[in-house]
Structure formats: C-alpha cells, structure tokens
Amino acid sequence: MFTTLVAVIAALVLGHVAPAPVASLRRFHWYTRWLEWLGVQAADGGFWRGRYGIALALLPPVLLVALVQIALSGRWLGLVSLLFGVLMLAWTWGPRDLDTDVESVLDAHDLDTRRARLAQLAPSPDTVMAEGPTLPGSVMRSALRRWFAPLFWFLLLGPAGALLYRLVERAAVANPGVLPEENAAGTRVLLQWLEWPVAQLMTLALALAGNFDLVFRAWRGAGGDRWQPESLFLEAVGRAAVSGELAEEAEDYLREGRTLPVSGELLGLRDAMSLVWRMLLLWLALLALLVIAGWVS
Template sequence: MPSALLVIVAVVAFARFAPGGAALRDARWYRGWAGWLGDRVQAERGERALAMLVVAALVLPAVVAVAVLDGLLARGFWDTVLAFVVLAWAWGPRDLDEDVAAAVRATDPPARHAALLRLYPRVTSVPGAGVDAVVHAALLRWFGVLLWFLLLGPAGALGYRLVALTADADMRVRLPGAVVDAAALVLRVLDWPAAQLMTLALALAGNFDAVVGAWRDWHSDGPGLDRGFLYAAARGCVRVELADAERDRNDALVVEIDGDAGAAPGFAAGTAELRDAMSLMWRVLLLWLAFVALIVISGWVL
C-alpha cells in the first residue's frame, strides 16, 4: 500500500503537470485488436452470453499478462515502475482539467456543447448538464481506474480502462453492437462501487445535506446499477455552493468574474457550474488520497 500511494501521487502529478502526457496513452493497439477480433465474430443483440465471452477475450489477455508480470516482479523496484506505467496509461485517456477548461473557454452555447461532448458523449443541453459531464468524465478517467488499482493492482487499472474503451460508442465501427452493449453493462458494474464512494466523498467534501438528499431521492424506487445518483448528488452540491457564493455578490459581478461580460446569464451560470464541479472533483480526489494515506499510516503504527 505505501508504494501504491506513491505511484498514485506520481501519476496524478504526471497527468497534471507533464505537457503532452495524453499522447502516451495511445490505445490504437487495443482498437486494432478489437477490430481484428470483431471481424471474426458475429454477435447478435440477443446473444448476451457470446457477447460477454467476446468482451472477456478482448480484455483478459492483456490483464492476465500484466498480472503475471506483476507477480513475477514481486513488489520490487521494477514492480513499482510497472504500476506507474500501467496506471499512467489508464489515467485518462485525456487530461480532465484541459477538457473542462476548453468548455469554460467556449464563447457560445454550441461551442460549449461540442466541448462537453468530449467529457460525456450523452450530454444534453438542460441546466446542470455540464456538472454531469464533468462528474462522468472524472468517474471514467480518475476514480474508476483508481479504485480498481487499489483493489487489484496494475491489472485492475488496466482491466477497467480496457472495458471502458470497449464500451465506448466509437467501438461500434469495430465490434458488433451486442459486444459494446455487453461491455457497457460490465462497466456499469465496475463503476457502481466507485460511484458510491464518490458520493460519500462528495458529502464530506461538499454539502452533506444536498448530497444525502439527492442520493436518497434517487434510490426511492430501489437500488440499481444506474450512475444517475452520483450526477444528482453532484448537481445538488454544486447548486448549493453556487447559491452560497452568489449570496454576497450581484449578477453583474458574477458575470465579470466568470469572464463572460455580455454573455447570457444562463451561459455565465454554466461556466460557474463547470468551474465548481471541477473544483469539487479535485476535492473528492484529495479526500480519497487522504483516506489511502490514513490506511498507510495506520499500518505503520499498528
């Protein structure tokens, strides 16, 4: 665990400060492998078992290879190097801060919507959609990878990223739709614990009442694998934080601070939502890292 914490901190710093780091996360090798296998498999929509087997055939070879190599290196220096390389590749695939900043810099609603699509392909134009996009991207790029890295090591981080790649809508040109749908189902299962832990961290790092209320309302009809409770909790938290911030300043000052002088009030509010949502994701990440650090310290003490 101490080495895992060091690897995580190093990867977060590398992703944040290394220019051009996203270029190192090239996944063309996996897309090529998926296209080759997809040309040889016919999976119809009703053949879920076959589609799941194809997903396993796509993901498991690389995951097993990394797991075996991780076991052979046995917690030495090169094992730490392997963990860093795999986690750095899985962390992304693009820089979250840069993509959110591109949406903030957008000068009109169509440009912003196009930028948000890079965060969440299913983003809509309804109020709060920018928060959904930021949180969705943070779950896929940061927290899902981080959770499975902590649970299963480098193989877990790699497996999560490959499943997420397989579930991407762009994969439908390489794989049968049933396979992509099966990968999306696996991804929802893998995301569920990470989304729950993110919601807990949101309650601690943001507004507790807003988050708990949104989580409770979403689960009023029973539990499920839908990630919507996480988005609802984040929207509630951001809404309360912005209301508190705007209580002490008038609308003109809000527009000026947001750098959108002359923009429509709704557009300026969307900019504030994006910034607050990104700040909230950083607070959640730091809270996760603090929890891991507490586990490490307690292990040393005990």
C-alpha cells in the same frame, strides 16, 4: 497503498508536464485493432458474439499484466513493482486530464471555441456537452471515468485492475460499434457494475466535501440506495452539490457586495471541478492515513 499515492501523483504530474505525448499514449489504438481482429475471426458466430464475448478481448492483456505484477512483487525492495504500478496507472489515467480540459473551457473567449472545448469534457461520444444545469453531472461522470474508477480498481487489484477497467470502458464507450450487438450489451452491463462502487464512494466523498443533506436527498431520490447496475445517481448528486455550492457562494458575494467572477452556467462547471478536486483529496488523504497506520504498526 503507498504505490497508489505515488502513482496518482505521477499520473497528474505527467498529464500536466507533457499532456500531448501522454494523451497520445492513452488512445489504445492497439486495443481497437485487437477488437476488430476478434470480430473478423468470429464472423460466423461463436462465443465472441454472445453476451460474455468481451472476455476474449480482456483475458490476454489483463492476465499478462497480472502475471508481470505477481512476478515483480517484492523484487528490488519493491522499487520495480512501484515503477510498474506508476506506469500502468499513468497509462490508464485519463485519457485527458479533467482539470486541464475544464480550465480550457473557462478560458475560452468565444462561443465556438467554448463549445469545441466542452465537447472534450464529454464522458462518452454520445453525450452532448452544453452550458446548462446538466453540465455538473456530466463532469462528475467524466471524473469517474478519467480518474476515480482507474484509481479504485488499481487500489483493489493493482495494475491489472486499472487496465481491466480501462479496457472495458474503451470497448463500451469508445468502440461500441466494433462489438457485436449482444457482446456490446454485455460489455455495457459489465462497465456499469465496475463503475457502481466507484460512484457510491464518490457520492460519499461528495457529501463530506459539500452539502451532506442535499447530496443524500439527491442520492436517495435518484435510486442510489437500490441494488442496480446503473449509477445515474452520480449525475443527480453532482447537480445537487453544485447547486448548493452556488447558492452559498451567491449569498457570500451578495453579503460582501461583490459580483461573481464568472458569468452564466460556467459557474457550475467551475464549482463542479472544485468539488472533484476535494473528492480526490479526500480519497488521497484516506490512503495517506492508511499508509501511515501501516508504517506505525
């Protein structure tokens, strides 16, 4: 738990202090070349072209990290293990910091610049990011893939878990054309199952951080209470939570005789990022309580 807290703080700090070098380290070019090499070796068929073929790409790096993780456990009072965990989460975080990208959109002064910066917020290359009611939902999905999913799997399985999620996400989202058809379909399903528990926990945090009734109704209406790999309810609850925030904020501003500080649909973007920060703080506060409880006991 303590390692997770330190690792998250380090990942956030590194992304702000040295955004360009850190982002360049998170591009996973070596993984793309690894997938391409496997595709060449299995050109005539075999396990790689099947639904579970992605396991061939995942096992070597994830197993290597897991072995290092086990070997470092307890060494030097846990300091080496702590440093390894910090480095691994900082590596699998992102690849870009969400709050920095949101701020760049809000600071854009012309339409073309804003559109270009909005594209950097997309959770996947095929997602069209445009001002409108769907924008908060896309921000929530980006928050899941950049921050919350690596954090969840790091907490559950350590550095190997964070790497497992990031490699599956990179294969399914960033390099879908590299994989054979059945392999790509299986990888997408695996990604959905890896993201499903994270989306559920994000929804709970969002309900606690925002309007509980609105979030709960949106969650049920979008099928969040059903056992299925798709977690599209996250976009629905994100839109519902932001609409509730905007309605409450508009009432406050009207009552005080003030005007809203940001015009247009970017109000939704700003409030979505505010909710993401609140969710992250709730997660970290819970981790801190668990750490304190462990020390006290």
